Amino acid sequence: MTISLVNVSYVYNKNTPIEKKVLKRVNLEINLNEVIYIVGKTGSGKTTLLYLIDFLIKPTSGIIYVDGKSPYDNPDKYRKNIGFAFQFPERQFFSETVKDEITFSLKNLNIDNVDKRLEYVQRILDIDDEMLTKNPFKLSGGEQRRVAIASAIVHDPEILILDEPTVSLDYINEARIITFLKEWSNIKNKTLVIVTHDIEKFKEIPGKVYYLKKGKLIRSDSIGI
Numbered sequence: 001m002t003i004s005l006v007n008v009s010y011v012y013n014k015n016t017p018i019e020k021k022v023l024k025r026v027n028l029e030i031n032l033n034e035v036i037y038i039v040g041k042t043g044s045g046k047t048t049l050l051y052l053i054d055f056l057i058k059p060t061s062g063i064i065y066v067d068g069k070s071p072y073d074n075p076d077k078y079r080k081n082i083g084f085a086f087q088f089p090e091r092q093f094f095s096e097t098v099k100d101e102i103t104f105s106l107k108n109l110n111i112d113n114v115d116k117r118l119e120y121v122q123r124i125l126d127i128d129d130e131m132l133t134k135n136p137f138k139l140s141g142g143e144q145r146r147v148a149i150a151s152a153i154v155h156d157p158e159i160l161i162l163d164e165p166t167v168s169l170d171y172i173n174e175a176r177i178i179t180f181l182k183e184w185s186n187i188k189n190k191t192l193v194i195v196t197h198d199i200e201k202f203k204e205i206p207g208k209v210y211y212l213k214k215g216k217l218i219r220s221d222s223i224g225i
Contacts, residue, residue, distance in 0.1 A: 001067060001081050001158050001191075003030040003053055008062035009215075010048055022048050024215035025062065032158065035185050035192045035207030037223065039199050044212040046195040047087065050161055053193065054084050080109055083152030087163040087195075089144040090137055098139070098147050099132040105155045121150040124180055142173030149180070159191040160184060166201055174201070181205055199223060 010023040022045040030036060030053065040046050051057045052064065055075040064071060071078045086092045095101040102121060106114045121127065125146045131139070136147055145165065153160060165181070166174045178201065185192050185205050194202065199209060202223065209220040 001032065001078070002065075003159070004028070004065040004068075005052065005059075006063045006065070008052060008059040008064060010045070010052065010057070011060045014060060021215055023052075023059075023212075023217075026217045028210070028217060030159065030191060030193060032189050032191055035205055036194070037199055037202065037207050037209045038193070038195045038212060038217075039197065039209060039220075040212035041197065045215055046212055047163055049212065049217070050084070050163055050193070050195060054082055054161060055079055080155065081158045082161060083155070083157035083159070084161045085145075085148040085152040085163065085165065087167065089148035092148060092151070093136045093144075096135060097132065098127070098134050098136050101136050101147060102127075102132075102150045102154055105151065109155055111155055117154050117156070121154050124183065125150050126176055142169050142176075145169060145173065145177065149177070153184075158189060159193065161193045163195045164197070165194065166196070166198075178202070178204070 005026055005028045008023060008026045012020045012022060026049065038046050038049060052059060055071045055078065058072060066078045093101055095104060099118070103114055103118055106117055111117070127146060127150060131143065136144060139147065149162070149165065165177050169177065181192065182205055184190060196202065206223060208222050211218045211220050
């Protein structure tokens, strides 16, 4: 699956006194087997760009294509091939237990082998059976981050989108996440899109780097390539 953004702009509260132009004529192509980093300061529009890539919002102007077609006629058809973990995991949680949180997408998409998929994400993200019974809102920050990523990958998406996946984590949890991302980036036909303010943390995972500055997306040097 290839996602293309062509001259995409986004304006919050358009035609009001508090109008804010966040993105300006952004051009970006995301292909399979790529790692893409989007770097920028707080408020630069990084999260807004991710919402556009996941078809959660529509551009104010410009066009988004998925394999040459508009995704907005049937966004769920394309979104099932995307996994998205938000910067603040607690904002995406809604289930009473970690197990229900992780397996929700499997049941929603009518995917078989729920137990096998659950065991897979437990293993690679170090989520034990005891944690499965806990309330996700009562986990530590590192545990919440791992559960959020598990929820994003359990349905085996082609594209994984992560918004600041290592922010505010201790060394152990950060190392767990980085190790997982290194493994994911080496899987055939998988794409990884990471928003971060600290690109150096990912120097062991080669990829293309883009900077968002004053609403414009600028291609920078690659990292690790």
